[in-house]
Amino acid sequence: MLSFSLLIDRVNTVIGQIFAWCIVGLTGVVTYEVIQRYVMNAPSRWGFDASYMLYGTLFMLAGAYALSRGSHVRGDFLYRYWPDTKQAKFDLVLYILFFFPGILALVWAGWDFAKLSWMLNETSSFSPDGLYVWPFKFLIPITGVMMFFQGISEVIRCMICLQTGRWPARIQDVRELEDEILAEVQEKGIDETLKDLEKKGIA
Template sequence: MLKTYVRVVDRFNRGVGRVTMYLIFVMMGILLWSSMSKAFFLPSLWTLEMAQFVMAAYFLLGGAYSLQLDSHVRMDLAYGRWSPRTKAIVDVVTIFMLFIYLFFLLYGGISSTNYAIQYSETSYSSWSPYMAPIKIVMVIGIFLTLLQATSIFIKDLAVALGRPLA
């Protein structure tokens, strides 16, 4: 059952991450339009804020994939010299800090999303878009990262116990 969980979560987050990678081009297109509209037409009100929303979706939805690829930032003073089993033991212990962080982030994100939906919250900018869509994306990204952290915890625990899943 744990192998199935790990396989499904890893496959799903890999797919989401690979699709999310292309959001950088969407953001570049928005910023290019922003530059062109300022130079040749009337400046667009929506471009800067929309680029911020796309960037937020880019890093929040890509967080689980980054975690899966082990491409996040790590203080590597001694870690790189340890055996895979020692690394797994340390990771099993330290991942609980990540779980706590993600739990509070998810709790706050759900609360903020409920508020945005309930009161039709809009941005304070002159464009004034609804905030619920980006907050929903935020909650989904945090939840996927929590699922991926759980998958990594299961894999590390298996290695620490001397029974790797793969």
Template sequence: MLQLAEKLDRINRAVGATVRWLALAMVLVQFGTVVLRYVYGISFIFMNETVLYLHATLFMLAAGYTLLVDGHVRVDIFYGLLGSRGKARIDIFGALCFLIPSTAMIGWFSWPSVRNSWSIMEGAISVGGIPASFLLKSLIPAFCVLLIIQGLACIMRDIARLREEKPAA
């Protein structure tokens, strides 16, 4: 089970290693936009949309990696006080009752919009912008798939932790 979890982890590790470079690209494009606007008085809508596309891609595709490295915000009262087994139980419950169902619903209900966007090759958000809104909308199912993959890997790891640890006597 741990071997399968590690294989699933590799997917989000690879995605995380790739999309982290989008943060640098986003900063550079935004810097260029600001310099062009305030130094030269030139503004390009496609540059503003490029920052939006990079930002959306970075955050949507890195969500699974963030779960992998336990970087998501936790709102808990008792979690920090629990031992390894208690934390594993809460994590399994959270993944099975909240993470996977909500992510699956987001994917399910967003799919018609994504499909329609691809069928018409939906264009730019603004006149003069990037003519690829269909790509931006495609991030939603990708986000869902990557989060579900990582959620399953976390569940497998937590189940393995529960099986190998003996309860305190």
């Protein structure tokens, strides 16, 4: 089961990392629009549409990747102090009761929403150029499918935790410096960690 879970993680990681490059395009579009609007006094006719489509693409297609890393915002002021098995039970109940019904509704409604947009050859009403929006709307059911499979991966992790008493390791990724320090504190203790940080010139 763990190998299947990691396969889902890897697929969503690749997709998320590819579409994370949308941030470069988004930065370019916003920079261009600011220059055109405030320096050239000639705002573009497509900048607004392009910027929110790029942001939406980044937000949606990186969602499953973020879930695979446990990076979504959560109110974990109590959760973090629970033993692993209690966390797994709590997560499992929430995935079954709320996550999967919500995601299936997203896929179902999103497909109808995108299909209607395609049939109408819908364009944006927010700018004069009226960029096509139906390709963007098809990202809604695609995102739902990605999140559904990532949810399966998370459920597998919960089941493994309940069997072994510990969370299985996630695929390692870039981490914030504070996370690295906290992990080092747990491994070495606060005094030794502070000495190491002083040697590195961080503390």
